Amino acid sequence: MKKISWIIVLSCAVFCLGPYFADAQQLPEQPKNMPEPERPKAVLMKIKKVDVNKDGVADVTYYYDNEGVKQAEADTNFDGKKDVTIYTVNGKFGSAEVDSNHDGKVDKKFDNEKEFKAWLNKNNRQFNDSLGWSDWSYKALKF
Ligand SMILES: [Ca+2]
Ligand SMILES: [Ca+2]
DSSP states (O other), X not given: OHHHHHHHHHHHHHHHHHHHHHHHSOOOOOOSSOOGGGSOOSTTOEEEEEOSSOSSSOOEEEEEETXXXXXXXXOTTSXXXXXXXXXXXXXXXXXXXXXXTOSSSOOEEEOOHHHHHHHHHHXXXXXXXXXXXXXXXGGGOOO
């Protein structure tokens, strides 16, 4: 009986003190909000370009590795400059940045897949197939 209460006391102590020990560990310092140009992109990544309007110039660029697409960029008004960037998280839509008036500055940001797809379908319907994916993981690659 005494042994059992000791086990309970000990496991309580480990359980309660655990977080303190975890805090004491030295974690490598990580940059918080990295500015846009320093965001890691094509490191060990493959690139696939797709020509949506079949004019011989690629309009969508996918950055992917063996886990799936990490980032997709598109030039939706065919002026040679990207105006939509999609970031994925674990094979799913994460967020999207849009330069809707094509002045080179991001003016819309989507964190919600449904809202982004609705915007895409309304404004750039011909990109539905190349940007409106639900699954961005490797097994679902559509190129
Ligand atoms: Ca094109
Ligand atoms: Ca553009």
